[in-house]
Amino acid sequence: MLKLSDCVIENGNFTLHADLGIEPGASVAIIGPSGAGKSTLLESIAGFRPLARGQIHWQGTEITDLPPGKRPLAMLFQDGNLFPHLTAEQNIALGVRPNGQLSPDEQGEVQTALARVSLAGMGTRKPAELSGGQQSRVALARVLVQRRQVLLLDEPFAALGPALKTEMLDLVAELIEGTGTTLLMISHDPQDARRITDQTILVAEGQAHSPVETAELLDNPPPSLRNYLG
């Protein structure tokens, strides 16, 4: 269980409270008005933003003060998910070993990951030589080889356009299928939340609420969510 106990996150004048638990293997959407603190919540879980108060546990172990790379999670940001001067293969290799120096076996792992995101044979291209969708696929292939138990998505596909975004989210769902990976994704689109996730955390009015069934929440939204959904 990913457990946030009595957490307070401060960002300038803005304060977010979170006291909730997420079951391992769950797929959870984070939804709420813009500026409510969705990214702030993910950044704190990932270790990029320290807590003002409270603890974070994963499977009973406290991870509150672990540096980002030592936490059992991988994260895709809104942008900057690839190093522009490294090839697709080199970018993925950093997920296997952070120094990028791989054994032949591990090289094979990289090729397998490339094939799973349908980029076989494109490993030597640099990000600038790939389309936006292909760049997202490379980032996903790296997440795959990182083999982390939790995957955080901070709207990495927002710039892709509706059809491609849907395709990428389906690919995410397909890739983590059966691996037991816990997925937390920020979403602006209730349809995405319904299709990919079974639970949703509502972030509104300085509070990150406990996850509830996605369909139930969206069918009977509380006032704060109703205003946002329109």
Place this chain on the structure above:
Amino acid sequence: MVERAQPVSPLPGIGAAALVAALILGTLAAVALRAEAGGGFGPADWAALRFTLTQAILSALFSIGLAVPVARALARRRFPGRRALIALLGAPFILPVIVAIIGLLQVFGRAGWISDILGYFGFAPIRIYGLHGVVLAHVFFNLPLATRLILQGWQEIPAERFRLAAQLGCNGMAMFRLIELPMLKRILPGVLAVIFAICLTSFAVALTLGGGPRATTIELAIYQAFTYDFDLGRAALLSALQLALTAAAALAALRFSRGDGFGNGLDRPIRRWDGGAPIADALWIIAAAAFLLLPLASVVISGFAGLFETPALVFRAALTSVMVAAASTVILLLLALPMATAVATGRYGIVELSGILGLAASPLVIGTGLFILVRPVANPTALALPVTALVNAVMALPFALRILVPAARDVVSRHGRLALSLDMANMTFFVRILLPRMRAQIGFAAGLAAALSMGDLGVIALFADAQIATLPLQIYRLMGAYQMQAAAGGALLLLLLSMSAFWILDRGGRWHAEA
């Protein structure tokens, strides 16, 4: 709040900064302790102080007075070659002083082009040695810098202001008072302070064009106390005076000036609607270009003739210079890269401060201090070349940091989170991400450092004996021996070496670089 995690450690940079601070402050302490206050300043020392201040003030005023109309002309005219001319204005920064001196002598000297023309009409030749020679050379070096800085001010005036003024029917003086004068009032004090500070530490110009009791700068007096009298106490006393002067001027320059001289986007002409004075503008641009290009052209022409009569020791000195420049560049990068990294990862103002310490101390002052420190344990002459490489690197450090720090900040803020989330080690981030992403800036900084070191005629003059010489020192010795042909050949060689060192490193940094 807890400090945010960073993908790379600031510790090596803090270490490098501590080394630089120890070197500079240590040498300054040595100077201060050795200075013989008991002796006090003699009349010659006061004369040196007076001359140093006079020439620096005159040089700054002339540079600015001439730069304003040139910058104004460049800001409002479009013509073929404008970009090249503005790029050329950056060249004197890496032009070896001794090369420019030879060019200026060939144009303005007693036997120069202008004296020849004057003689044809029955006038006496120009006397270039002394105050006006020193000021002339300083204007040659600083007019381009002043023009670039002032041009930057012009470019920063929003286009809307000119549009509004045009709509109101402002012309000529009205336009100048409304828009341009306020900008100049804001910019000029900084430019004046920067050039004044640069001219205060002038050594090579005073060494070649000054001299004598009436035209000796403090830097030159330090050198003379060393080489003629070997009076370390007096050299140290003069160094302390020079230090107080440069530190005050550097503080003033930092206080008044904002941007740097490397600003981009200077090649964009401003669209404006008043006619201005096209003929006057053209004359200013042509005169400025001729003033910069004629001496260089003269060095190239006479150098070709002299190159074949150049003695072998010039080529040996050239080889020495290349090695010193290479060592200096390596030292600079070893110091500047960790320091830029440390500054980029957080609020390490102390690292930045030690980076600009070099601006407050002049090469001769540091040289004097090192000499005092080294002499009890080793023969300073034997260390002439390593000391030169080291001092050159420390002197280039402020410029290198100005180039590297913004780039390092950008890489850390752009890629730091991803590296952290991948659990990338400090060293891996530094080698695989930071260095490749900063290649262009590293190349530029290395190019500047190599060219500055190649052309430097400063601390080497203090330490070298007759057996060792870098190319600039060898050229100076040839001039002293009136072997002007050989000196001109050496000057052309030095010009080629400096410019190609800069070009190769700068190009190397941008070669196949990804956007």
